[in-house]
Amino acid sequence: MAPETSAGSGAGLSGAGLHTLLAWTSPSFPIGAYTYSHGLEWAVEDGTVRDAATLRAWVTGVLRHGAGWSDTLLLVHGLRAAALGEEAAFRELLDLSLALQPSSERRLEASAQGDAFIAAIIGAWPPSGDTAATRLFARLTQGEAALARGEWTYALAFSAAAAAWGLPEGPVATAFLHAFAANLVSAAVRAVPLGQTDGQRVVNGLGDEIVTLAVAALEAPLEEIGGCAFAADIASMKHETQYTRLFRS
Template structure:
């Protein structure tokens, strides 16, 4: 059972106001909009589902939980694998810089010994140090991930606030399913088959006009 204090802590860590710079990253979505692969709410929903189920959604959940359960001396190995699993320079930059920012703020406010970790590993390690529930941590992490991508899409596509919230609401069941899958899995279950999303993150590196870092 989780407590109100635990929910409040996770809500703070994973809110848009936590200074990790998540607003600057589109996870390759900007390149897909540029090529016309994602054009509206329906195609955005399809992309989000694939990224969550077959891409960084599931893999980040597995890394988060591995870091949560790892001993202090083993967290570095989980982090190294997370870095190696990034399919492109920009995706590595995305998880590296957000994780570093998360570590700086969380170490300062919660007096944790945490630094220089990729984003899901940092969240998992911090949640473990604070004794936060792993299932709730993972669900809220994935919801925040999806919410940030929807927010990025609203800057790139004619998608309004109501439609954006409808999309996030519609992903709730999938977020729970991925969380349960990750809770019952391990790093041996790592896979990444969202190939077009990975290629989009590579193409974004050389895109001429862009507003996002990835």
């Protein structure tokens, strides 16, 4: 399937594909996303995030300069490698995605959600058909060569499944970014605490940012991976020793 030219258009995404993406990015999909705050709980503790305006600034920074950007770039390149059945390239991306985690909690966040996502796909959404992507998915999840627990990351698990299901990369990137941002907002609604309406205003206000970043990720070479979200990285390290915590990261 040819890549889309616009991440926001949904071109090439069938009704069944939309149903699949909505299910995979739903808060009800059993990956435990609600238990992680990506360091945001510490930012609430130290007063950096205290209302809707500071939350939007924090999430925007993480999307542009942190894991929002790097994970989406990994997702796109992982989807392309998986679609072609390029196992060596896909495994290199997995190694890179693990190496980019700045703290033990962030590595747990990425790998635990990746493991849970793959388990849910195998148990309830197994891909069918005989394509390069479905064969690669089978090799990575079955038999002696299968990846062990802790070797998946969420971004690469999502890309492997999306390729096996034949989902177009534009909508996949947009949905992935939206789910990431919405989960951070959900964490802030509980931790600040922030009202549900203010939380939805933040999600609404991030729409253009999410679409722009998704389009950029479709066009960017892997060499543009990286970021400078130092406050979020330090917050994830500080969170490891935070006295009172609601979240695992």
